[in-house]
Amino acid sequence: MKFARLGQPGHEIPVVIEGETTYDLRPITSDVHGDFLSDNPVERTRAALDSGTLTPLPDAADQRIGAPIARPSAVICIGQNYAAHARESGAEPPTVPIMFLKTPNTVVGPNDAVTIPRGSVKTDWEVELGIVIGKRAAYLDSPEEAANYIAGYTVANDVSERAFQMEVSGGQWSKGKIAFGFNPTGPWLVTPDEVDVTNLRLRSFVNGEPRQDSNTNDMIFSVNDIVHHLSQYVTLEPGDLILTGTPQGVAFGGKFPYLVAGDVVELDIEGLGSQRQDFVAWEAAQ
Structure with a gap:
C-alpha cells in the first residue's frame, strides 16, 4: 500500500x-x-x-506532492553505512552505527526546491532509504523484533553542507545537515509488504548525469539492525523518520563538483518512487 x-x-x-x-x-x-x-x-x-x-x-x-508523513518528532540518521562511501569519505567502514540528527523542518516534499544556505560552498546530495516507525520502540530485544515496529519505507535526500558538517562542526555532523528543507522525502510511504528493502537499487543524478548507483544489499547495517540499535538509546515514536545512509558517488568523495544554484538533482529507489529538486541560491529564495 x-x-x-x-x-x-x-x-x-x-x-x-x-x-x-x-x-x-x-x-x-x-x-x-x-x-x-x-x-x-x-x-x-x-x-x-x-x-x-x-x-x-x-x-x-x-497537486503538489508533500512529504508522505506529517512532521515527525525526530529525524535520526545513520552515517557511512555503505563501505564504499565510507572509504570515499576517507574513513574505514564503521563497526557500530554512526548516528546524527536532522531537525523535523528539514522534511519537505520530494520535488520542492532546495535552498543552498547562505555562505555555502559545499552543498551535497545523498540518496537514502528512509524508514518510518509505526509504533513506539524502546529497548527492543533483537533485530528480528524490529520489523514489527516499521510502518514503511520512503525515498530521502539527506542534503548536506560539507563545510558546515566537517570544518566548523565542533565535532558533530548535524550543523551541516539541518538547513530548512535539507530532507526532501517521498513521494510515497510504501508499506513493508510491497518491497524487499534488502535488495533495492538506489540512484542519483545531477543535471541528468549519473552520480550514485548502488543497492541496499551493500548496507553495512541492515534496516532491522539499525532500528534495534537505535532503540537502545532513544525511544522511537510512531511517524519518526530514520535515514539509513548513502552509497558512494557524492561530491564529498572528490570526483564531482558540489551543487550550485541552477543545478537539478534527481533521485530514485526501486519500488519507492522518484524525486526531483531544483537548487536555488539563498538570496533568490528570500
Whole structure:
C-alpha cells in the first residue's frame, strides 16, 4: 500500500494510491501522522476501500506532492553505512552505527526546491532509504523484533553542507545537515509488504548525469539492525523518520563538483518512487 500527502505546504491531504487511482483518506484520518500509523493503517484503509468509504480525489495529478508523513518528532540518521562511501569519505567502514540528527523542518516534499544556505560552498546530495516507525520502540530485544515496529519505507535526500558538517562542526555532523528543507522525502510511504528493502537499487543524478548507483544489499547495517540499535538509546515514536545512509558517488568523495544554484538533482529507489529538486541560491529564495 502507498500512502502520500498532496497539496500546498501545511494543507496537505492524506491519500492512498491503489493502482492508478488516488483515494482521499480524510474519512478515516486527518493526516498520515503517528496516530494513524500506529493504529493498523493498512487494515483500516483496506476496510474503508472495500466498503466504499474512500472516494477518488479529484485533480490529484495536479497537486503538489508533500512529504508522505506529517512532521515527525525526530529525524535520526545513520552515517557511512555503505563501505564504499565510507572509504570515499576517507574513513574505514564503521563497526557500530554512526548516528546524527536532522531537525523535523528539514522534511519537505520530494520535488520542492532546495535552498543552498547562505555562505555555502559545499552543498551535497545523498540518496537514502528512509524508514518510518509505526509504533513506539524502546529497548527492543533483537533485530528480528524490529520489523514489527516499521510502518514503511520512503525515498530521502539527506542534503548536506560539507563545510558546515566537517570544518566548523565542533565535532558533530548535524550543523551541516539541518538547513530548512535539507530532507526532501517521498513521494510515497510504501508499506513493508510491497518491497524487499534488502535488495533495492538506489540512484542519483545531477543535471541528468549519473552520480550514485548502488543497492541496499551493500548496507553495512541492515534496516532491522539499525532500528534495534537505535532503540537502545532513544525511544522511537510512531511517524519518526530514520535515514539509513548513502552509497558512494557524492561530491564529498572528490570526483564531482558540489551543487550550485541552477543545478537539478534527481533521485530514485526501486519500488519507492522518484524525486526531483531544483537548487536555488539563498538570496533568490528570500
